[in-house]
Amino acid sequence: MLSNLDALLLARIQFGFTVAFHIIFPAFSIGLASYLAVLEGLWLATGRAVYLDLFKYWIKIFAVAFAMGVVSGLVMSYQFGTNWSVFSDKAGPVLGPMMAYEVLSAFFLEAGFLGVMLFGMRKVGPRLHFLATLAVAAGTFFSAFWILSVNSWMHTPQGYGTNAQGQFVPEDWWAIVFNPSFPYRLVHMVLAAYLTTALVVGAVGAWHLLRDRRRAVGGATEGARTMFSMAMWMAALVAPVQILAGDAHGLNTLEHQPAKVMAMEGHFASHPDGAPLVLFGWPDEAAGTVRYAVEIPKLSSLILKHGLNEPMKGLDTVPRANWPPVPVVFWSFRVMVGLGFTILLLGLVSLWARLKGRLYEWPALHRFALAMGPAGFVAVLAGWITTEVGRQPFTVYGLLRTAESASPLSAPAVASSLVAFVVIYFAVFAMGVLYILRLMSKPPHIGEHGVESGRPIRTAGITPAPAVDPGRAMQPAE
Secondary structure, eight states: OGGGSOHHHHHHHHHHHHHHHHHHHHHHHHHHHHHHHHHHHHHHHHOBHHHHHHHHHHHHHHHHHHHHHHHHHHHHHHHHHHTOHHHHHHHHHHHHHHHHHHIIIIIHHHHHHHHHHHHOHHHHOHHHHHHHHHHHHHHHHHHHHHHHHHHHHHHSOOSEEEOTTSOEEESOHHHHHTOTTHHHHHHHHHHHHHHHHHHHHHHHHHHHHHHOTTSOTTSHHHHHHHHHHHHHHHHHHHHHHHHHHHHHHHHHHHHHOHHHHHHHHTOOSOBTTOOOEEEEEEEETTTTEEEEEEEETTHHHHHHHSSTTOOBOOGGGSOGGGOOOHHHHHHHHHHHHHHHHHHHHHHHHHHHHHHTTOTTTOHHHHHHHHHTTTHHHHHHHHHHHHHHHHHTTEEETTTEEGGGTSOSOOHHHHHHHHHHHHHHHHHHHHHHHHHHHHHHHSOOOOSOOOEETTEEOBBTTBOOOOOOOHHHHTSOOO
């Protein structure tokens, strides 16, 4: 029974469950908002109907994902007040204003222009509508900026003081907002969002290419080809950058949170003459070793210290009470890294297929891209688990322990709300995800629109359609 578990553990499970649901929607909407801005900009620049129709196709999916992200995020604020009131009291003077800045500068921007983006084309015209799309995309970025700044401060706190009540109070807002880990985490997360979206777009394009291999260019296949090509460019170009950004983030983490890196690498013991890279194994915390380890000698020192014989400290230099849960961090890190290199492989294979002229004619590549559709979400979740579980046993690293942050609640009280969240989340969000998948299963329809600024919209290999009001053309397809 859940009520027989510790209230602190239940509170952590509840927050982890709700955040895991929430994080996948912003990761998707951040990338999709930028993709929509690119599509609309290309339509205005080229007049090609394919970009307009892809915009109309993806904007409906964006609206549903954005709404589910907002709803799931509200629950997290509720938990700060119920399950984590001590943390809210102590860290509130620092984190509260930044959360307010996120609402004022990001959410208001998104919400204010979202209606124009979805329904306002006939009122404002294509160019002002494009500005609204850019505003929504900028709002999603600013939201990531502030949320990651808040979370990064919890990992690398600075610019604060304490008052007589034991609260953290701001002394240097510049140092608080731009704390040491924030730039690395912002770049890593935004690139992850772009790759996550690219994989979804690529999977949808691959799905329709597999279904419509015999259709002529200009029907559903033109939209599938365009979205697949754009997604594969993103995978090929951004995946290597993401790996480099992840490496830089890891070096920053080694400097400020060495115990997390020790858990990620499986380094229970110090290595004075160079540490091995543990590829796989089973971390045994009780014995302080990785059983059945598959290792490459000295490679970890080369990656983290840029020298084969550079010494690396292990968890034997950290009090056991300050160890994070090593098996969880160890394996989540490997899932994230493994998926990252698999995404890179997809991008490289797509480049080879493009050079050979087989990008749209190679079913094996399309099946690969289809299988990789959910990979971005899994990688984001694995990265979040690595980051947040690796911070344990602290909520504010080195300053406030998780056990000291929870509200004085009984286990049955937390268990009842956890059960309610699980039931409601699976019911509501399952329906939302199924609806999104249903939208994705329908092919985009190309070549049904007219002019933009008096210029016929061009389609590949199709006679331009009769001119129509561009505002009417922008309305979401039925």
